[in-house]
Amino acid sequence: xxxxxxxxxxxxxxxxxxxxxxxxxxxxxxxxxxxxxxxxxxxxxxxxxxxxxxxxxxxxxxxxxxxxxxxxxxxxxxxxxxxxxxxxxxxxxxxxxxxxxxxxxxxxxxxxxxxxxxxxxxxxxxxxxxxxxxxxxxxxx
Amino acid sequence: xxxxxxxxxxxxxxxxxxxxxxxxxxxxxxxxxxxxxxxxxxxxxxxxxxxxxxxxxxxxxxxxxxxxxxxxxxxxxxxxxxxxxxxxxxxxxxxxxxxxxxxxxxxxxxxxxxxxxxxxxxxxxxxxxxxxxxxxxxxxxxxxx
Numbered sequence: 122x123x124x125x126x127x128x129x130x131x132x133x134x135x136x137x138x139x140x141x142x143x144x145x146x147x148x149x150x151x152x153x154x155x156x157x158x159x160x161x162x163x164x165x166x167x168x169x170x171x172x173x174x175x176x177x178x179x180x181x182x183x184x185x186x187x188x189x190x191x192x193x194x195x196x197x198x199x200x201x202x203x204x205x206x207x208x209x210x211x212x213x214x215x216x217x218x219x220x221x222x223x224x225x226x227x228x229x230x231x232x233x234x235x236x237x238x239x240x241x242x243x244x245x246x247x248x249x250x251x252x253x254x255x256x257x258x259x260x261x262x
Numbered sequence: 263x264x265x266x267x268x269x270x271x272x273x274x275x276x277x278x279x280x281x282x283x284x285x286x287x288x289x290x291x292x293x294x295x296x297x298x299x300x301x302x303x304x305x306x307x308x309x310x311x312x313x314x315x316x317x318x319x320x321x322x323x324x325x326x327x328x329x330x331x332x333x334x335x336x337x338x339x340x341x342x343x344x345x346x347x348x349x350x351x352x353x354x355x356x357x358x359x360x361x362x363x364x365x366x367x368x369x370x371x372x373x374x375x376x377x378x379x380x381x382x383x384x385x386x387x388x389x390x391x392x393x394x395x396x397x398x399x400x401x402x403x404x405x406x407x
Contacts, residue, residue, distance in 0.1 A: 215401040251392050254389055254392050256360035
């Protein structure tokens with residue numbers, strides 16, 4: 122986690138992307154907001170980037186590489202795993218099995234995406250505040 | 263002001279510094295948090311408790327510098343037992359220092375947050391308020407409340 126780094130959002134749904142884009146625009150954080158509609162592209166980005174992200178939000182239900190498969194790949198690669206903290210799931214449903222599996226791969230939060238704009242904004246603000254309060258590991262390879 | 267929580271399970275504090283514990287309790291009280299606060303001043307006693315209890319917790323806050331079993335040793339012990347590991351989520355580290363090495367080590371042991379101990383009641387209230395709100399909305403294993 123790098124508090125000045127980009128906020129990475131892995132989300133294939135265009136409507137959800139648009140709503141998140143509006144929320145972040147309104148919240149006006151200094152961090153760059155980077156969207157990936159394709160989880161494979163997100164993995165490629167995380168693998169090569171030298172700028173550690175501030176927070177990673179990932180959807181679960183995505184074509185090709187699902188959010189759970191992507192997390193598995195990140196978790197199994199130490200460099201990638203240490204670069205990708207905090208890693209949060211941001212998804213439509215929260216079945217108990219998915220939640221347990223997610224925490225077994227060392228995530229730092231699992232949120233059900235609010236569908237209402239005002240609520241989404243409150244949730245995003247709270248998540249950002251929590252991670253601003255936490256200590257950043259300043260991971261250097 | 264009262265901070266409402268959506269989770270009525272106890273909040274667990276593992277810390278052997280009595281002054282800090284008093285500050286934490288004062289912070290929770292001033293925030294109007296009504297959850298039971300369970301305090302363990304010995305990491306081994308917490309491990310014994312969590313190994314045998316059926317009770318869930320809202321979140322676990324663990325100090326790093328403790329006599330006997332320190333926070334890292336305790337978290338390692340928990341990490342190595344899958345059943346207990348799932349019972350201790352979220353597990354949050356609290357320390358007076360935040361060197362890069364210890365923060366990374368903590369996250370490698372599957373913690374959900376690492377905080378520097380605030381030294382004022384106001385600082386503690388601000389920290390707990392955010393933690394309580396975050397874990398009131400984040401899902402966790404067996405989060406039926």
